[in-house]
Amino acid sequence: MYESPIRRPLITGKTSYAQITDDIATAVEAKPTKWWYIGFIVSLAGLGLWLLTVTYLLVTGVGVWGLNKTVDWGWDITNFVWWVGIGHAGTLISAILLLFRQKWRTAVNRSAEAMTIFAVICAGTYPLLHAGRPWVIYWVFPLPNTYGSLWANFNSPLLWDVFAISTYFTVSLVFWYVGLIPDLATIRDRAEGVRKKIYGLLAFGWNGSAKAWQRFESVSLILAGLATPLVLSVHTIVSMDFATSVIPGWHTTIFPPYFVAGAVFSGFAMVLTLLIIMRKVMRLEAYITLNHIDVMNKIILVTGSIVGSAYITEFFIAWYSAVPFERYAFVNRAFGPYWWAYWAMMTCNVITPQLFWSQKLRRNITAVFIISIFVNIGMWFERFVIIVTSLHRDYLPSSWAMYSPTWVEIGMFVGSLGLFFTLFFLFAKFLPVIAIAEVKSIVKTSAEEHIKKTAEKEGIDIKEVNPQIA
Protein backbone atom coordinates (compact mmCIF):
# COMPACT_ATOMS: atom_id res chain seq x y z
CA MET A 1 0.00 0.00 0.00
CA TYR A 2 1.34 3.43 -0.89
CA GLU A 3 2.15 5.91 1.83
CA SER A 4 3.42 9.40 1.12
CA PRO A 5 6.97 10.18 2.30
CA ILE A 6 5.71 13.27 4.13
CA ARG A 7 4.13 11.02 6.75
CA ARG A 8 5.88 10.80 10.08
CA PRO A 9 7.41 7.42 10.86
CA LEU A 10 5.69 5.17 13.39
CA ILE A 11 8.63 2.81 13.86
CA THR A 12 12.15 4.16 14.09
CA GLY A 13 15.50 2.46 13.75
CA LYS A 14 16.21 -0.92 12.16
CA THR A 15 13.06 -2.82 11.38
CA SER A 16 13.37 -6.32 10.03
CA TYR A 17 10.57 -8.68 10.97
CA ALA A 18 12.93 -10.80 13.05
CA GLN A 19 14.13 -7.67 14.83
CA ILE A 20 10.58 -6.68 15.79
CA THR A 21 9.88 -10.14 17.17
CA ASP A 22 13.11 -9.99 19.14
CA ASP A 23 12.54 -6.52 20.54
CA ILE A 24 9.10 -7.27 21.88
CA ALA A 25 9.43 -10.94 22.81
CA THR A 26 12.67 -10.37 24.72
CA ALA A 27 10.78 -8.37 27.32
CA VAL A 28 8.63 -11.42 28.00
CA GLU A 29 11.56 -13.85 27.98
CA ALA A 30 14.21 -11.94 29.91
CA LYS A 31 14.39 -11.64 33.69
CA PRO A 32 12.46 -8.57 34.83
CA THR A 33 14.49 -5.44 35.42
CA LYS A 34 15.16 -3.87 38.80
CA TRP A 35 12.52 -1.23 38.06
CA TRP A 36 9.94 -3.90 37.39
CA TYR A 37 10.57 -5.46 40.81
CA ILE A 38 10.43 -2.10 42.57
CA GLY A 39 7.20 -1.15 40.81
CA PHE A 40 5.67 -4.55 41.37
CA ILE A 41 6.44 -4.60 45.09
CA VAL A 42 5.02 -1.11 45.59
CA SER A 43 1.87 -2.19 43.71
CA LEU A 44 1.61 -5.33 45.81
CA ALA A 45 1.76 -3.18 48.93
CA GLY A 46 -1.16 -1.19 47.51
CA LEU A 47 -3.02 -4.40 46.79
CA GLY A 48 -2.41 -5.46 50.38
CA LEU A 49 -3.94 -2.22 51.62
CA TRP A 50 -6.93 -2.86 49.37
CA LEU A 51 -7.43 -6.35 50.76
CA LEU A 52 -7.10 -5.01 54.30
CA THR A 53 -9.63 -2.20 53.89
CA VAL A 54 -12.07 -4.38 51.95
CA THR A 55 -11.89 -7.08 54.60
CA TYR A 56 -12.47 -4.50 57.33
CA LEU A 57 -15.39 -3.13 55.35
CA LEU A 58 -16.97 -6.54 54.85
CA VAL A 59 -16.52 -7.55 58.47
CA THR A 60 -17.87 -4.26 59.85
CA GLY A 61 -20.31 -2.98 57.22
CA VAL A 62 -20.56 0.08 54.95
CA GLY A 63 -20.94 2.26 58.03
CA VAL A 64 -17.15 2.49 58.07
CA TRP A 65 -17.41 4.85 55.12
CA GLY A 66 -18.05 8.55 55.69
CA LEU A 67 -21.41 8.48 53.92
CA ASN A 68 -24.47 9.91 55.64
CA LYS A 69 -28.20 10.18 55.02
CA THR A 70 -27.77 13.16 52.68
CA VAL A 71 -24.55 12.29 50.91
CA ASP A 72 -25.13 8.61 50.21
CA TRP A 73 -22.82 8.44 47.21
CA GLY A 74 -19.27 9.49 47.98
CA TRP A 75 -15.83 8.23 47.12
CA ASP A 76 -17.20 4.81 46.22
CA ILE A 77 -19.24 6.02 43.26
CA THR A 78 -16.67 8.71 42.43
CA ASN A 79 -14.02 6.04 42.10
CA PHE A 80 -16.35 3.76 40.18
CA VAL A 81 -17.06 6.43 37.55
CA TRP A 82 -13.41 7.47 37.48
CA TRP A 83 -12.20 3.93 36.82
CA VAL A 84 -14.86 3.20 34.21
CA GLY A 85 -13.92 6.43 32.47
CA ILE A 86 -10.27 5.41 32.39
CA GLY A 87 -11.35 2.15 30.84
CA HIS A 88 -12.61 3.95 27.76
CA ALA A 89 -9.36 4.71 25.97
CA GLY A 90 -8.37 1.11 25.32
CA THR A 91 -11.40 0.11 23.36
CA LEU A 92 -11.49 3.46 21.63
CA ILE A 93 -7.94 2.89 20.41
CA SER A 94 -8.48 -0.70 19.39
CA ALA A 95 -11.97 -0.35 17.94
CA ILE A 96 -12.71 3.16 16.71
CA LEU A 97 -9.18 3.75 15.45
CA LEU A 98 -9.25 0.38 13.69
CA LEU A 99 -12.36 1.43 11.81
CA PHE A 100 -10.66 4.72 10.93
CA ARG A 101 -7.57 2.79 9.76
CA GLN A 102 -5.26 4.74 12.05
CA LYS A 103 -1.94 2.92 11.80
CA TRP A 104 -0.48 4.37 14.99
CA ARG A 105 -2.92 2.35 17.04
CA THR A 106 -0.91 -0.84 16.40
CA ALA A 107 1.82 0.11 18.86
CA VAL A 108 -0.44 1.15 21.71
CA ASN A 109 -3.63 -0.88 21.41
CA ARG A 110 -2.45 -3.94 23.33
CA SER A 111 -1.39 -2.11 26.48
CA ALA A 112 -4.26 0.37 26.26
CA GLU A 113 -6.73 -2.45 26.12
CA ALA A 114 -5.08 -4.29 28.99
CA MET A 115 -5.42 -1.05 30.91
CA THR A 116 -9.12 -0.96 30.00
CA ILE A 117 -9.70 -4.42 31.34
CA PHE A 118 -7.87 -3.74 34.60
CA ALA A 119 -9.60 -0.38 35.04
CA VAL A 120 -13.00 -1.99 34.56
CA ILE A 121 -12.08 -4.64 37.14
CA CYS A 122 -11.21 -1.85 39.61
CA ALA A 123 -14.42 -0.02 38.71
CA GLY A 124 -16.50 -3.14 39.24
CA THR A 125 -15.31 -3.57 42.81
CA TYR A 126 -16.98 -0.31 43.90
CA PRO A 127 -20.65 -0.95 43.07
CA LEU A 128 -20.07 -4.51 44.26
CA LEU A 129 -19.01 -3.28 47.70
CA HIS A 130 -21.37 -0.29 47.68
CA ALA A 131 -24.24 -2.76 47.35
CA GLY A 132 -23.33 -3.83 50.87
CA ARG A 133 -23.62 -7.58 50.56
CA PRO A 134 -21.39 -8.66 47.69
CA TRP A 135 -22.08 -12.34 48.30
CA VAL A 136 -25.61 -11.89 46.92
CA ILE A 137 -24.57 -9.66 44.01
CA TYR A 138 -26.07 -12.19 41.60
CA TRP A 139 -29.44 -10.74 42.63
CA VAL A 140 -28.81 -7.97 40.10
CA PHE A 141 -29.23 -10.49 37.32
CA PRO A 142 -32.68 -11.64 36.22
CA LEU A 143 -32.45 -15.13 37.69
CA PRO A 144 -35.46 -17.26 38.60
CA ASN A 145 -36.06 -17.06 42.35
CA THR A 146 -38.50 -18.10 45.07
CA TYR A 147 -40.05 -14.63 45.40
CA GLY A 148 -42.38 -14.98 42.49
CA SER A 149 -40.09 -14.99 40.42
CA LEU A 150 -39.54 -11.33 41.13
CA TRP A 151 -37.42 -10.16 38.23
CA ALA A 152 -34.85 -7.40 38.03
CA ASN A 153 -36.32 -4.02 37.13
CA PHE A 154 -35.38 -3.26 33.54
CA ASN A 155 -36.73 0.27 33.88
CA SER A 156 -33.82 1.20 36.14
CA PRO A 157 -30.64 2.77 34.74
CA LEU A 158 -28.74 1.10 37.57
CA LEU A 159 -29.67 -2.24 36.07
CA TRP A 160 -28.74 -1.01 32.58
CA ASP A 161 -25.39 -0.23 34.08
CA VAL A 162 -24.97 -3.80 35.29
CA PHE A 163 -25.49 -5.02 31.74
CA ALA A 164 -23.38 -2.26 30.18
CA ILE A 165 -20.36 -2.77 32.42
CA SER A 166 -20.42 -6.56 32.32
CA THR A 167 -20.87 -6.59 28.54
CA TYR A 168 -18.11 -4.04 28.13
CA PHE A 169 -15.77 -6.07 30.28
CA THR A 170 -16.53 -9.33 28.48
CA VAL A 171 -16.30 -7.92 24.96
CA SER A 172 -13.10 -6.00 25.74
CA LEU A 173 -11.55 -9.14 27.19
CA VAL A 174 -12.55 -11.22 24.18
CA PHE A 175 -11.34 -8.58 21.71
CA TRP A 176 -8.04 -8.32 23.57
CA TYR A 177 -7.54 -12.07 23.67
CA VAL A 178 -8.38 -12.60 19.99
CA GLY A 179 -5.62 -10.12 19.19
CA LEU A 180 -3.26 -11.80 21.63
CA ILE A 181 -3.52 -15.29 20.15
CA PRO A 182 -1.09 -14.78 17.22
CA ASP A 183 1.44 -13.06 19.50
CA LEU A 184 1.17 -15.78 22.12
CA ALA A 185 1.99 -18.20 19.30
CA THR A 186 5.07 -16.12 18.49
CA ILE A 187 6.22 -16.42 22.10
CA ARG A 188 5.34 -20.14 22.10
CA ASP A 189 7.48 -20.81 19.05
CA ARG A 190 10.50 -19.14 20.62
CA ALA A 191 10.13 -20.78 24.02
CA GLU A 192 11.26 -24.11 25.41
CA GLY A 193 10.13 -26.50 28.12
CA VAL A 194 7.40 -25.48 30.52
CA ARG A 195 7.10 -22.00 29.03
CA LYS A 196 6.43 -23.54 25.63
CA LYS A 197 3.69 -25.69 27.19
CA ILE A 198 2.02 -22.75 28.91
CA TYR A 199 2.15 -20.37 25.97
CA GLY A 200 1.17 -23.26 23.70
CA LEU A 201 -1.91 -23.83 25.81
CA LEU A 202 -2.78 -20.14 25.65
CA ALA A 203 -2.05 -19.78 21.92
CA PHE A 204 -4.85 -22.23 21.03
CA GLY A 205 -2.81 -23.84 18.25
CA TRP A 206 -2.52 -20.71 16.13
CA ASN A 207 -0.61 -21.46 12.93
CA GLY A 208 -0.62 -18.21 10.96
CA SER A 209 -2.25 -19.74 7.90
CA ALA A 210 -3.72 -17.42 5.29
CA LYS A 211 -7.21 -18.69 6.07
CA ALA A 212 -6.70 -18.05 9.79
CA TRP A 213 -5.52 -14.51 9.07
CA GLN A 214 -8.46 -13.90 6.79
CA ARG A 215 -10.85 -14.95 9.55
CA PHE A 216 -8.83 -13.04 12.13
CA GLU A 217 -9.18 -9.82 10.16
CA SER A 218 -12.87 -10.42 9.62
CA VAL A 219 -13.43 -11.05 13.33
CA SER A 220 -11.36 -8.03 14.35
CA LEU A 221 -13.31 -5.77 12.05
CA ILE A 222 -16.68 -6.93 13.30
CA LEU A 223 -15.59 -6.83 16.94
CA ALA A 224 -14.41 -3.27 16.31
CA GLY A 225 -17.75 -2.45 14.75
CA LEU A 226 -19.51 -3.84 17.81
CA ALA A 227 -17.17 -2.30 20.34
CA THR A 228 -17.48 1.19 18.85
CA PRO A 229 -21.14 1.76 19.79
CA LEU A 230 -20.51 -0.31 22.93
CA VAL A 231 -17.79 1.99 24.25
CA LEU A 232 -20.04 4.98 23.60
CA SER A 233 -22.97 3.26 25.28
CA VAL A 234 -21.15 2.41 28.49
CA HIS A 235 -20.48 5.89 29.76
CA THR A 236 -23.79 7.05 28.32
CA ILE A 237 -25.51 4.55 30.56
CA VAL A 238 -23.29 5.45 33.51
CA SER A 239 -24.34 9.07 33.02
CA MET A 240 -27.99 7.98 33.00
CA ASP A 241 -27.56 6.76 36.57
CA PHE A 242 -27.36 10.46 37.29
CA ALA A 243 -29.31 12.11 34.48
CA THR A 244 -32.56 10.19 35.01
CA SER A 245 -32.76 11.20 38.67
CA VAL A 246 -34.37 14.42 39.91
CA ILE A 247 -31.31 15.81 41.72
CA PRO A 248 -30.47 19.35 40.57
CA GLY A 249 -27.07 19.24 38.91
CA TRP A 250 -27.66 15.67 37.72
CA HIS A 251 -30.93 16.00 35.84
CA THR A 252 -29.47 17.25 32.55
CA THR A 253 -29.63 15.98 28.98
CA ILE A 254 -26.04 17.01 28.29
CA PHE A 255 -24.71 14.23 30.52
CA PRO A 256 -24.32 11.34 28.06
CA PRO A 257 -22.06 13.06 25.48
CA TYR A 258 -20.29 15.01 28.21
CA PHE A 259 -19.53 11.84 30.17
CA VAL A 260 -18.30 10.02 27.07
CA ALA A 261 -15.94 12.86 26.13
CA GLY A 262 -14.71 13.02 29.71
CA ALA A 263 -14.16 9.28 29.76
CA VAL A 264 -12.05 9.33 26.59
CA PHE A 265 -10.20 12.35 27.97
CA SER A 266 -9.29 10.64 31.23
CA GLY A 267 -8.62 7.32 29.52
CA PHE A 268 -6.04 8.81 27.21
CA ALA A 269 -4.43 10.63 30.11
CA MET A 270 -4.01 7.31 31.92
CA VAL A 271 -2.72 5.62 28.76
CA LEU A 272 -0.07 8.33 28.47
CA THR A 273 0.88 8.10 32.13
CA LEU A 274 1.41 4.36 31.74
CA LEU A 275 3.04 4.33 28.31
CA ILE A 276 5.54 7.05 29.09
CA ILE A 277 6.82 4.92 31.95
CA MET A 278 6.52 1.65 30.06
CA ARG A 279 8.37 2.71 26.89
CA LYS A 280 11.25 3.87 29.04
CA VAL A 281 11.42 0.91 31.41
CA MET A 282 10.97 -1.68 28.66
CA ARG A 283 13.06 0.20 26.07
CA LEU A 284 10.29 0.44 23.49
CA GLU A 285 11.08 3.95 22.27
CA ALA A 286 11.42 2.70 18.70
CA TYR A 287 7.80 1.50 18.71
CA ILE A 288 6.02 3.98 20.96
CA THR A 289 7.49 7.10 19.42
CA LEU A 290 7.05 10.80 20.07
CA ASN A 291 4.65 10.76 17.12
CA HIS A 292 2.38 8.38 19.00
CA ILE A 293 2.47 10.60 22.06
CA ASP A 294 1.80 13.62 19.88
CA VAL A 295 -1.37 12.20 18.33
CA MET A 296 -2.69 11.04 21.69
CA ASN A 297 -2.14 14.53 23.04
CA LYS A 298 -4.24 15.86 20.20
CA ILE A 299 -7.07 13.57 21.28
CA ILE A 300 -6.66 14.86 24.83
CA LEU A 301 -6.85 18.41 23.50
CA VAL A 302 -10.06 17.71 21.56
CA THR A 303 -11.86 15.80 24.29
CA GLY A 304 -10.59 18.22 26.94
CA SER A 305 -12.08 21.07 24.97
CA ILE A 306 -15.39 19.22 24.67
CA VAL A 307 -15.39 18.69 28.42
CA GLY A 308 -14.53 22.35 29.00
CA SER A 309 -17.36 23.56 26.83
CA ALA A 310 -19.70 21.12 28.55
CA TYR A 311 -18.87 22.68 31.93
CA ILE A 312 -19.64 26.14 30.59
CA THR A 313 -22.80 25.01 28.78
CA GLU A 314 -24.02 23.31 31.93
CA PHE A 315 -23.54 26.46 33.93
CA PHE A 316 -25.26 28.60 31.30
CA ILE A 317 -28.23 26.24 31.04
CA ALA A 318 -28.60 26.16 34.81
CA TRP A 319 -28.98 29.95 34.77
CA TYR A 320 -31.12 29.96 31.62
CA SER A 321 -33.51 27.31 32.98
CA ALA A 322 -34.56 29.80 35.68
CA VAL A 323 -35.11 26.87 38.04
CA PRO A 324 -33.96 28.14 41.45
CA PHE A 325 -32.80 24.69 42.62
CA GLU A 326 -30.79 24.12 39.47
CA ARG A 327 -29.21 27.57 39.69
CA TYR A 328 -28.38 27.08 43.34
CA ALA A 329 -26.75 23.70 42.68
CA PHE A 330 -24.32 25.27 40.25
CA VAL A 331 -23.56 28.40 42.24
CA ASN A 332 -23.00 26.15 45.24
CA ARG A 333 -20.59 24.02 43.23
CA ALA A 334 -18.41 26.95 42.31
CA PHE A 335 -18.68 29.08 45.43
CA GLY A 336 -20.10 26.78 48.14
CA PRO A 337 -18.13 24.82 50.74
CA TYR A 338 -16.69 22.52 48.07
CA TRP A 339 -15.40 25.38 45.91
CA TRP A 340 -11.86 23.99 46.06
CA ALA A 341 -12.92 20.76 44.40
CA TYR A 342 -14.72 22.67 41.66
CA TRP A 343 -11.76 24.90 40.91
CA ALA A 344 -9.32 22.00 41.06
CA MET A 345 -11.49 20.34 38.41
CA MET A 346 -11.69 23.50 36.29
CA THR A 347 -7.94 24.09 36.42
CA CYS A 348 -6.92 20.52 35.68
CA ASN A 349 -9.53 19.76 33.02
CA VAL A 350 -10.11 23.04 31.24
CA ILE A 351 -6.84 24.90 31.45
CA THR A 352 -4.11 22.21 31.39
CA PRO A 353 -5.20 20.40 28.19
CA GLN A 354 -5.18 23.73 26.36
CA LEU A 355 -1.40 23.73 26.77
CA PHE A 356 -1.37 21.02 24.10
CA TRP A 357 -2.00 23.58 21.38
CA SER A 358 1.77 23.96 21.52
CA GLN A 359 3.59 21.29 19.54
CA LYS A 360 6.67 21.78 21.70
CA LEU A 361 4.72 20.70 24.77
CA ARG A 362 2.99 17.84 22.96
CA ARG A 363 6.41 16.39 22.17
CA ASN A 364 8.01 17.09 25.54
CA ILE A 365 7.85 13.85 27.54
CA THR A 366 8.18 15.46 30.96
CA ALA A 367 5.50 18.04 30.21
CA VAL A 368 3.16 15.37 28.81
CA PHE A 369 3.66 13.18 31.85
CA ILE A 370 2.87 16.02 34.26
CA ILE A 371 -0.15 17.16 32.27
CA SER A 372 -1.47 13.59 32.07
CA ILE A 373 -1.31 13.34 35.86
CA PHE A 374 -3.15 16.66 36.14
CA VAL A 375 -5.88 15.37 33.86
CA ASN A 376 -6.21 12.19 35.93
CA ILE A 377 -6.60 14.28 39.06
CA GLY A 378 -8.97 16.72 37.36
CA MET A 379 -11.24 13.97 36.13
CA TRP A 380 -11.38 12.44 39.58
CA PHE A 381 -12.46 15.81 40.96
CA GLU A 382 -15.08 16.13 38.21
CA ARG A 383 -16.84 13.02 39.47
CA PHE A 384 -16.44 14.09 43.08
CA VAL A 385 -17.93 17.53 42.28
CA ILE A 386 -20.86 16.10 40.35
CA ILE A 387 -21.70 13.56 43.03
CA VAL A 388 -20.96 15.23 46.33
CA THR A 389 -21.77 18.90 45.67
CA SER A 390 -25.10 17.98 44.07
CA LEU A 391 -26.10 15.78 46.99
CA HIS A 392 -24.87 17.59 50.04
CA ARG A 393 -27.37 20.41 49.87
CA ASP A 394 -30.69 18.90 48.82
CA TYR A 395 -34.22 20.34 48.72
CA LEU A 396 -34.54 20.47 52.51
CA PRO A 397 -32.01 22.78 54.21
CA SER A 398 -32.46 20.97 57.54
CA SER A 399 -30.85 17.88 56.05
CA TRP A 400 -27.89 19.64 54.47
CA ALA A 401 -24.67 17.96 55.39
CA MET A 402 -20.99 17.79 54.65
CA TYR A 403 -19.11 14.68 53.62
CA SER A 404 -15.53 13.65 54.02
CA PRO A 405 -14.01 10.22 53.47
CA THR A 406 -12.76 8.00 56.26
CA TRP A 407 -9.43 6.19 56.18
CA VAL A 408 -11.24 3.12 54.83
CA GLU A 409 -12.39 4.96 51.73
CA ILE A 410 -8.98 6.52 51.18
CA GLY A 411 -7.33 3.15 51.75
CA MET A 412 -9.66 1.49 49.28
CA PHE A 413 -8.91 4.10 46.63
CA VAL A 414 -5.15 3.88 47.06
CA GLY A 415 -5.56 0.12 47.28
CA SER A 416 -7.48 -0.04 44.00
CA LEU A 417 -4.57 1.77 42.36
CA GLY A 418 -2.43 -1.02 43.80
CA LEU A 419 -4.75 -3.64 42.31
CA PHE A 420 -4.63 -1.88 38.95
CA PHE A 421 -0.85 -1.56 38.85
CA THR A 422 -0.28 -5.11 40.10
CA LEU A 423 -2.32 -6.41 37.18
CA PHE A 424 -0.54 -4.08 34.78
CA PHE A 425 2.92 -5.13 35.96
CA LEU A 426 2.00 -8.81 35.58
CA PHE A 427 0.72 -8.08 32.08
CA ALA A 428 3.92 -6.24 31.16
CA LYS A 429 6.01 -9.17 32.33
CA PHE A 430 4.13 -12.15 30.94
CA LEU A 431 2.42 -10.94 27.77
CA PRO A 432 3.70 -9.09 24.71
CA VAL A 433 2.92 -5.44 25.45
CA ILE A 434 2.91 -4.48 21.77
CA ALA A 435 0.85 -6.25 19.14
CA ILE A 436 3.78 -7.91 17.34
CA ALA A 437 1.88 -9.07 14.26
CA GLU A 438 0.06 -5.78 13.85
CA VAL A 439 3.23 -3.73 14.06
CA LYS A 440 4.78 -5.94 11.38
CA SER A 441 1.87 -5.23 9.08
CA ILE A 442 2.65 -1.49 9.03
CA VAL A 443 6.40 -1.85 8.47
CA LYS A 444 6.04 -1.58 4.70
CA THR A 445 4.26 1.74 5.01
CA SER A 446 5.21 3.50 8.20
CA ALA A 447 8.71 2.46 9.25
CA GLU A 448 11.40 5.12 9.08
CA GLU A 449 13.52 2.98 6.76
CA HIS A 450 10.65 2.44 4.38
CA ILE A 451 9.72 6.12 4.20
CA LYS A 452 13.32 6.91 3.26
CA LYS A 453 13.19 4.28 0.52
CA THR A 454 9.95 5.64 -0.95
CA ALA A 455 11.39 9.13 -1.06
CA GLU A 456 14.52 7.87 -2.79
CA LYS A 457 12.49 5.99 -5.37
CA GLU A 458 10.46 9.08 -6.17
CA GLY A 459 13.50 11.34 -6.27
CA ILE A 460 12.23 13.46 -3.38
CA ASP A 461 14.64 15.07 -0.95
CA ILE A 462 13.57 13.56 2.37
CA LYS A 463 15.20 16.42 4.29
CA GLU A 464 12.84 18.84 2.65
CA VAL A 465 9.51 17.00 3.01
CA ASN A 466 10.09 15.15 6.26
CA PRO A 467 12.67 16.98 8.38
CA GLN A 468 11.98 14.70 11.33
CA ILE A 469 13.55 11.71 9.62
CA ALA A 470 16.58 13.53 8.34
Place this chain on the structure above:
Amino acid sequence: MSSQKYIIGTFNDEEPLLEAVKEVRAAGTPIHECYTPFPVHGLDEALGYRRSRLPRAAFMFGVLGFSLALFMQAWMLGYDWPMNIGGKPALAWPDFVPVTFELTVLITALGMVGTYLVASGFLPGNEAKMPDIRCTSHVFCIAIPSNTADYDKIHALLMRHGADEVEEREIEL
Protein backbone atom coordinates in the same frame (compact mmCIF):
# COMPACT_ATOMS: atom_id res chain seq x y z
CA MET B 1 -5.66 -36.03 9.68
CA SER B 2 -2.68 -38.08 8.77
CA SER B 3 0.52 -36.63 7.44
CA GLN B 4 1.15 -36.08 3.77
CA LYS B 5 4.02 -35.02 1.52
CA TYR B 6 4.28 -31.31 0.82
CA ILE B 7 6.70 -29.09 -1.04
CA ILE B 8 7.54 -26.34 1.44
CA GLY B 9 8.98 -23.07 0.19
CA THR B 10 10.16 -20.41 2.61
CA PHE B 11 10.58 -16.69 1.94
CA ASN B 12 11.85 -13.84 4.08
CA ASP B 13 9.44 -11.25 2.74
CA GLU B 14 5.76 -11.11 1.84
CA GLU B 15 5.95 -9.68 -1.68
CA PRO B 16 7.94 -12.54 -3.30
CA LEU B 17 5.58 -15.03 -1.63
CA LEU B 18 2.57 -13.23 -3.06
CA GLU B 19 4.09 -13.22 -6.57
CA ALA B 20 5.02 -16.89 -6.28
CA VAL B 21 1.51 -17.82 -5.14
CA LYS B 22 0.01 -16.06 -8.15
CA GLU B 23 2.32 -17.87 -10.54
CA VAL B 24 1.86 -21.32 -8.97
CA ARG B 25 -1.90 -20.85 -9.21
CA ALA B 26 -1.65 -19.61 -12.79
CA ALA B 27 0.25 -22.79 -13.64
CA GLY B 28 -2.72 -24.74 -12.33
CA THR B 29 -0.95 -26.33 -9.36
CA PRO B 30 -3.13 -26.49 -6.25
CA ILE B 31 -1.70 -24.85 -3.10
CA HIS B 32 -2.48 -26.30 0.31
CA GLU B 33 -1.95 -23.15 2.38
CA CYS B 34 0.40 -20.26 3.14
CA TYR B 35 1.75 -19.36 6.58
CA THR B 36 2.75 -15.82 7.47
CA PRO B 37 3.71 -13.88 10.61
CA PHE B 38 1.07 -11.22 9.97
CA PRO B 39 -1.95 -10.77 7.68
CA VAL B 40 -0.60 -10.21 4.17
CA HIS B 41 -2.87 -7.98 2.18
CA GLY B 42 -4.28 -9.75 -0.89
CA LEU B 43 -2.92 -13.19 -0.05
CA ASP B 44 -6.35 -14.71 0.53
CA GLU B 45 -7.52 -13.44 -2.87
CA ALA B 46 -4.34 -14.70 -4.55
CA LEU B 47 -5.00 -18.12 -3.02
CA GLY B 48 -8.54 -17.96 -4.35
CA TYR B 49 -10.20 -18.13 -0.94
CA ARG B 50 -13.83 -17.18 -0.73
CA ARG B 51 -14.71 -14.32 1.58
CA SER B 52 -15.13 -15.46 5.14
CA ARG B 53 -18.69 -16.25 6.13
CA LEU B 54 -18.07 -15.12 9.71
CA PRO B 55 -19.89 -11.80 9.16
CA ARG B 56 -23.01 -13.80 8.34
CA ALA B 57 -22.61 -15.86 11.48
CA ALA B 58 -22.18 -12.63 13.42
CA PHE B 59 -25.37 -11.22 11.96
CA MET B 60 -27.33 -14.31 12.93
CA PHE B 61 -25.97 -14.22 16.49
CA GLY B 62 -26.96 -10.56 16.54
CA VAL B 63 -30.53 -11.34 15.55
CA LEU B 64 -30.60 -14.08 18.16
CA GLY B 65 -29.29 -11.79 20.90
CA PHE B 66 -31.65 -8.99 19.97
CA SER B 67 -34.71 -11.25 19.99
CA LEU B 68 -33.75 -13.04 23.20
CA ALA B 69 -33.08 -9.78 25.04
CA LEU B 70 -36.29 -8.13 23.91
CA PHE B 71 -38.36 -11.23 24.57
CA MET B 72 -36.83 -11.71 28.01
CA GLN B 73 -37.60 -8.17 29.16
CA ALA B 74 -41.05 -8.06 27.63
CA TRP B 75 -41.98 -11.41 29.15
CA MET B 76 -40.58 -10.66 32.61
CA LEU B 77 -41.93 -7.15 33.04
CA GLY B 78 -44.94 -7.26 30.74
CA TYR B 79 -46.35 -10.72 31.28
CA ASP B 80 -44.85 -12.72 34.13
CA TRP B 81 -44.74 -10.01 36.80
CA PRO B 82 -46.15 -6.67 35.60
CA MET B 83 -45.48 -3.89 38.07
CA ASN B 84 -47.67 -0.85 38.58
CA ILE B 85 -45.24 2.05 38.70
CA GLY B 86 -47.38 5.19 38.99
CA GLY B 87 -49.85 3.71 36.49
CA LYS B 88 -47.29 3.72 33.72
CA PRO B 89 -47.37 0.95 31.11
CA ALA B 90 -45.64 -2.27 32.13
CA LEU B 91 -44.35 -2.79 28.61
CA ALA B 92 -42.14 0.31 28.59
CA TRP B 93 -40.35 -0.30 25.30
CA PRO B 94 -37.95 2.67 25.44
CA ASP B 95 -36.62 1.38 28.76
CA PHE B 96 -35.70 -1.91 27.12
CA VAL B 97 -33.39 -0.31 24.56
CA PRO B 98 -30.15 -0.22 26.59
CA VAL B 99 -30.26 -3.82 27.81
CA THR B 100 -31.39 -5.05 24.37
CA PHE B 101 -28.43 -3.28 22.82
CA GLU B 102 -25.94 -4.61 25.35
CA LEU B 103 -27.14 -8.20 25.07
CA THR B 104 -27.16 -8.02 21.27
CA VAL B 105 -23.53 -6.92 21.32
CA LEU B 106 -22.59 -9.51 23.94
CA ILE B 107 -24.16 -12.48 22.19
CA THR B 108 -22.87 -11.39 18.78
CA ALA B 109 -19.32 -10.99 20.05
CA LEU B 110 -19.24 -14.25 21.99
CA GLY B 111 -21.02 -16.21 19.27
CA MET B 112 -18.82 -14.92 16.49
CA VAL B 113 -15.55 -15.42 18.35
CA GLY B 114 -16.67 -18.91 19.37
CA THR B 115 -17.48 -19.72 15.75
CA TYR B 116 -14.13 -18.35 14.61
CA LEU B 117 -12.16 -20.42 17.11
CA VAL B 118 -14.06 -23.64 16.49
CA ALA B 119 -14.07 -23.25 12.69
CA SER B 120 -10.33 -22.63 12.64
CA GLY B 121 -9.60 -25.42 15.11
CA PHE B 122 -8.12 -23.01 17.66
CA LEU B 123 -8.91 -24.30 21.11
CA PRO B 124 -6.91 -24.24 24.34
CA GLY B 125 -3.94 -26.58 24.11
CA ASN B 126 -4.39 -27.51 20.45
CA GLU B 127 -1.26 -28.47 18.56
CA ALA B 128 -0.21 -25.88 15.97
CA LYS B 129 -0.10 -27.42 12.50
CA MET B 130 2.45 -25.41 10.60
CA PRO B 131 5.44 -26.24 8.39
CA ASP B 132 8.00 -24.04 10.17
CA ILE B 133 7.85 -22.53 13.66
CA ARG B 134 9.56 -19.39 12.41
CA CYS B 135 6.32 -18.60 10.56
CA THR B 136 5.08 -16.79 13.65
CA SER B 137 8.13 -14.56 13.64
CA HIS B 138 9.67 -13.67 10.29
CA VAL B 139 9.35 -16.51 7.77
CA PHE B 140 6.70 -16.76 5.06
CA CYS B 141 5.86 -20.31 3.95
CA ILE B 142 3.98 -21.88 1.08
CA ALA B 143 2.86 -25.51 1.24
CA ILE B 144 2.06 -27.34 -2.01
CA PRO B 145 0.80 -30.95 -1.93
CA SER B 146 3.39 -33.16 -3.63
CA ASN B 147 0.91 -35.52 -5.24
CA THR B 148 -0.44 -32.86 -7.58
CA ALA B 149 2.79 -30.96 -8.23
CA ASP B 150 5.94 -31.43 -10.24
CA TYR B 151 8.76 -30.95 -7.72
CA ASP B 152 11.40 -29.73 -10.18
CA LYS B 153 9.11 -27.20 -11.81
CA ILE B 154 7.88 -25.84 -8.46
CA HIS B 155 11.41 -25.76 -7.08
CA ALA B 156 12.61 -23.69 -10.02
CA LEU B 157 9.61 -21.38 -9.83
CA LEU B 158 9.94 -20.68 -6.12
CA MET B 159 13.69 -20.17 -6.35
CA ARG B 160 13.18 -17.73 -9.22
CA HIS B 161 10.93 -15.72 -6.90
CA GLY B 162 13.64 -15.55 -4.28
CA ALA B 163 12.74 -18.41 -1.94
CA ASP B 164 15.35 -19.09 0.74
CA GLU B 165 14.82 -22.81 0.69
CA VAL B 166 12.52 -25.31 -0.98
CA GLU B 167 12.18 -28.86 0.28
CA GLU B 168 9.85 -31.79 0.24
CA ARG B 169 8.69 -33.05 3.62
CA GLU B 170 6.10 -35.39 5.03
CA ILE B 171 4.16 -33.46 7.66
CA GLU B 172 0.70 -33.05 9.05
CA LEU B 173 -0.86 -29.73 8.10
